[in-house]
Amino acid sequence: MRLGIEQIRSILPQREPFLFIDEVIEIDGTNKVVAVRDIRGDEDFFKGHFPNRPIMPGVLIIEALAQTAIILYSVCKLDIARTNPDYYLGRVKAEFLSPVVPGDRLILEANNVKITDEAGIADAQARVGDRIVAKASLVFGIKPREISQ
Amino acid sequence: MSENFDEELKNLVSDIIEVPVDKLLPEAEFIEDLQVDSLKAIEIVAAVEKKYRVVIPEPDIPKLKNLAQIIAYVKNVKQG
Numbered sequence: 001m002r003l004g005i006e007q008i009r010s011i012l013p014q015r016e017p018f019l020f021i022d023e024v025i026e027i028d029g030t031n032k033v034v035a036v037r038d039i040r041g042d043e044d045f046f047k048g049h050f051p052n053r054p055i056m057p058g059v060l061i062i063e064a065l066a067q068t069a070i071i072l073y074s075v076c077k078l079d080i081a082r083t084n085p086d087y088y089l090g091r092v093k094a095e096f097l098s099p100v101v102p103g104d105r106l107i108l109e110a111n112n113v114k115i116t117d118e119a120g121i122a123d124a125q126a127r128v129g130d131r132i133v134a135k136a137s138l139v140f141g142i143k144p145r146e147i148s149q
Numbered sequence: 150m151s152e153n154f155d156e157e158l159k160n161l162v163s164d165i166i167e168v169p170v171d172k173l174l175p176e177a178e179f180i181e182d183l184q185v186d187s188l189k190a191i192e193i194v195a196a197v198e199k200k201y202r203v204v205i206p207e208p209d210i211p212k213l214k215n216l217a218q219i220i221a222y223v224k225n226v227k228q229g
Contacts, residue, residue, distance in 0.1 A: 091189035095157050114198065116207045118214040 001027040003071070008035075011074045011081060012067055017044050021108065022062035023055045024071055028042045033072040034109045037064055041102025049059060056100035061091055065124040068110040069138050079143075084145055087105055090119075091139040098133040100126075106133075155220055162216055169222045175217035181184060197223060 002007035003024035020118075039056060043068060046054040066089055074081035100106060106126055113121040119141050126134040151157060160219050163170045165188050166179070179185035185193070197219060203226045205213070213219050 066199075072216040091192075114191055114195040116191055116194075117212060121191055121195050139192060141186075141188050 003027075003141055008071070012070055013084065013087070015068060018137060019065070019067070020060060021067050021071070021072050027075055029065075030072075030076045030112055030115075031067055031110050032109065033066075033075060034107065035071065035108055036070045037106040037108065039100060039102055039104045039106055040054060046102065054102050055108075056104075058094070058134065060094045061096070061100060061106070061126050061142075062138075064106060064108050065122075065134070065136050066092075066138055066140065067127055068108040068122060069120065069122040072110045073115055073120050073140075073142065076112065076120075077117060079141065080128060086143045086145050088141050088143070089138065090141050090146055092136055093094075094136040096135060098128070098131055100128060100133050104128045131134075154224070155214065158197070158220055159216060161196055162193055165189060165196060170186070173216060176215055178214050180214070184194070193219070203227065216225065 003120055005022060008024060012021070016146060020037050021035045022037050024035045026032070041054060045057060045060060049055060049057050063131050070087050075139050106128060108124070110122040110124045113123055119139070122138045124136045125132055158212055159170060159173055163173050166183055166185050168183055177188065189208065190205055194210055197203065201223050203223060205222070209222070213222055
């Protein structure tokens with residue numbers, strides 16, 4: 001099963017320039033979600049990270065993995081995801097193995113460790129081709145959206 | 150199940166919730182006494198599942214209010 005950008009936008013609260021998934025290319029039941037992001041080179045963060053030497057910040061790779069984990073959560077908890085709750089990262093244990101640069105196709109994989117109504121744990125990894133560029137254990141929470149005044 | 154199972158599980162929970170072992174009383178309630186939130190709770194559940202190769206279904210999680218109840222739950226699953 002695949003999801004296009006409009007379906008992704010219906011699940012994720014993030015928007016450009018902070019939306020880091022282009023397409024979901026695989027959904028393996030409630031076990032795993034694989035998404036992709038093509039690193040174009042015209043992203044705003046490359047202006048400063050770094051001038052004349054563009055490297056995708058590791059924290060943004062984590063953000064891309066966390067967004068993939070939200071998609072995974074929505075597959076597991078469709079009824080709650082449809083209420084557009086707030087998602088927040090609680091704890092991240094990460095390892096960065098290789099730089100990501102313009103022209104790379106970032107493959108983002110989130111595996112279900114445990115997901116409940118209120119929280120989730122995903123083991124995630126980012127790859128470029130067969131090369132693992134980052135690994136992370138993500139613990140995240142879900143809260144009903146507070147109505148702003 | 151190892152002889153020091155109770156101690157082992159206590160150490161596991163102690164590490165996650167960052168409460169010293171000597172202060173982690175078996176009957177202390179996770180939420181009310183130890184300020185365990187939903188993120189710490191799911192970390193405990195996932196760690197117990199992984200270490201003891203058990204599955205704790207979501208409806209059972211709210212029933213595990215303290216360390217003693219987790220110990221009893223895992224023993225019951227493993228021996229039952």
